[in-house]
Amino acid sequence: MEKIQHSHVEVRGLKLHVAQINVSGKKAVMFLHGFPEIWYTWRHQMIAAANAGYRAISIDFRGYGLSEQPAEPENATFKDVVDDVIGLLDSLGINKAFIVGKDFGSMPSYLVAAVHPERVIGVITLGVPFLIPGPSAIQNHLLPEGFYVTRWQDPGRAEADFGRFDVKTVIRNIYLLFSGSEVPIASEGQEIMDLYDPSTPLPPWFSEEVLSVYASLYEKSGFRFALRVPNR
Template structure:
């Protein structure tokens, strides 16, 4: 990873961290939770070898990017506006967007608002969804589902606060790597679903865990719990929900 370069872009008073490597057509990677730019390192290197310029930002309040002054007011629209500012700062007229998990929403939202700035959208893990409450119909979701639990202000903070940051990150990766969705019982919290003796997934090393833990110790979980979980139901304010890129 020694060839990956790191820089900062000033966006509305915040320094946002951006990793990049390579030259050629631009591919922007948008991470999920509990991820950071580092999650894309292997794909970035592969694409740079194939003749692309790979860019992976840390969202505001994530990783090496600065936390906003009021994390609880962060929205998905902030991530879209930050992406536009990053592209403008680097003089990038157009890019391929790759989004995973929560990164899918700013990728699609950006394509809705700025179709001329997007070559194509590639997404993993989450489909295109309508905005607003329709995106998350509560009546079809078990009460103990982790997303519902983490939407409650203060609940995840109390749950996570019983452990050190490294253990929280480890537990989340173990839960998210399983075959079952994390659903807690009435007398449980989400962290209680992990047996302390469960090993890390084979593709996630102790070195990876240490890297994630170090960066989450810096950022904390205030912004990551707001976006995606507590900002999930926001309305984009976009009337035309047809994604029109790539242009045919």
């Protein structure tokens, strides 16, 4: 990972953390992370893209990791992260790019392509289908009340649930819960973190070292913005 370069780029009044490799590549690929992910999620894909000749870019969204927090995160929307992507392309002097999004990073990927098609070569997404933006987008999927998406829409609930643990434990719990073969559903009176079994080992693709990197970045940013965008 020593070839990946790190910097902060001012975009719309905030300094966003940007990781890049092969900055002289003729075409750019911008990777957009999900939750509870970060620029680091894409480290292997960045190197593969760079080896194929592309300029590979991975960012921490505003309010995440090493990027600055907005003054009023409770008022943030997906439009903020869409505008940040376009502002970052402008700041880096990139006219058009491939956009790759995973989890909630898929949403700004779709929206950038829809609103600014002239800036996009192509879009790749993982995990989330295209949804028409709006307050009913999630509810229309008839998710059960005990599913995390539904639970975390309730202001203050996830904050109280997460607040019982240190950041590293929260990250560990989420990855273990959501990487199983069954979707975790909390029963009445349970919170999402209550579903965690501390005897469950980390999967082979998620080592203690990797967990520590994620935890250190979320210790820096906290969950305040993340529980607004994407969860509310």
